[in-house]
Amino acid sequence: MEEWDNTTTVTEFILVGLSRSPQVRAALFVLFLxxxxxxxxxxxxxxxxIVADSHLHTPMYFFLSNLSFIDFCYVTTSVPQMLIHFFTDRPTISVGRCFAQMSISLILGLTECLLLAVMAYDRFVAICSPLRYSLIMSPKVCIQLAVILWAxxxxxxxxxxxxxxxxxCGHNVVNHFKCEIQAVLKLACSDTHTNGIKMMVxxxxxxxLPFVFILVTYGRIGLAVLRIRSAEGRSKAFSICGxxxxxxxxxxxxALAMYLRPQAKTFTDREKFMAVFYGVVIPxxxxxxxxxRNRDVKGALWRMIGKKAKE
Structure with a gap:
């Protein structure tokens, strides 16, 4: 096993952030807050x-709660730190915290990729095998899938x-607002060709692969929807998947634009803003x-509001 060999030469990283201008940083602070x-x-x-309302205790909303939890954690791993750094002329992060941030962000990103594929499969079963849906997507199966998604x-x-x-080798200026693994990799003075291959794999x-699976799944869903004769049935099917x-x-x-393309030797501002969209705006x-767009979620919200009002 190769080693994480940077603690002898680098003890902290300097994060460049999104702008050096105090006025721009102040405006960005308000925006990102x-x-x-x-x-x-x-x-x-x-x-x-989803946890409190029994009407939402279904496989679809179980996986949706996982997605919301991932997005909640994802923004929390980077945005609070970024908000603090907007008022720091020399924002730094220790090697240990950097490694932890990269690890957590990577775990959450990979989990979301797999989760979206599982959610597509759930929609496929609901539309193409509605009579067997409760059997195929049983609570036990959902829990097993969730364990796999995270493990x-x-x-x-x-x-x-x-x-x-x-x-x-002393290079510690990261051209990013957080410890993004690709930005940190570009600082390595050793041969990064093998690292690049590992990241591509x-x-x-x-x-x-999950994206192709989703495309194939929705292709089969589309064929099933076309066989539905009633316009109301088609509309319901599209609303389920929309x-x-x-x-x-x-x-x-x-994500595909960021990670599945040839990497330059330096991390560009364009890649930073793509990371902002991917890691901050999407959540x-x-x-x-x-x-x-979801009637059930809005219904659960109004039921909760009504319950609180009665109390």
């Missing part, structure tokens, strides 16, 4: 509604990070998509 609050409240509310990314992350050879199995399709398009469109948008 608002985004963070919306993301935390929105995702937290969905988790609470596999944790294992893959540990294997990936512990087998990377990162010798920094990881991206292939955790990004491309929110998930929007989330998949936004998430995978950005804010997801609960809006599901709450505004």
């Amino acid at each position: 608002a985004i963070y609050l919306v993301a935390v409240v929105g995702n937290g509310l969905i988790v609470v509604l 596999c990314p944790i294992l893959m992350t540990l294997v990936t990070l512990l087998t990377l050879r990162l010798k920094m 990881l991206s292939f199995f955790t990004l491309l 929110s998930h399709l929007v989330v998949v398009g936004i998430f995978y469109g950005t 804010m948008v997801n609960p809006m998509i599901y709450s505004l």
Whole structure:
């Protein structure tokens, strides 16, 4: 096993952030604080509604609660630190915290990739095998899938990070607002070709394969929907899948553009802003998509409000 070989030469990293201008940083602070609050409240509310309302105790909402929990954790791993650093001229992070941040972010990102594929399969069963849905997507199966969803990314992350050879040789300025693994890899003075291959292989199995699975699954769903004769039946089928399709398009469109392409020697500002969209904006948008487009979630919210009002 290769070692994480940077602690002898680098004890902390300097994060460049999004801007050096104090005025721009102040404006960005307000913007990202608002985004963070919306993301935390929105995702937290969905988790609470799904846990508290028995009408939402179904496989679809069980996996949706996992998605909201992932988004809640994802923004919390980076945005509070970024908000503090907006008022720091020399924002730094220790090597240990950097390694922890990379690990948590990678685990959450990989879990979301797999989760979106499982949610697509759930929609496929609901539309193509409705009579067997409760048998195929039983509570036991859902729990087993959730365990796999979380266990596999944790294992893959540990294997990936512990087998990377990162010798920094004093290079510690990260052109990013957080410890993004690709940005940190670009600082290594050792040969990064092997590391690049490892990251491409990881991206292939955790990004491309789940995305292809989702495409195939929705292709079969589309064929099944076309066989539905009534317009009402088609509309119901599309409403079931609509929110998930929007989330998949936004998430995978950005993730594939970031990770499945040749990497430059330096981390660019374009990649930083893509990371902002991927890691900050999407977690804010997801609960809006599901709450505004989903009748069950809105119903659960009104029931909770009504219950609190009676108290």
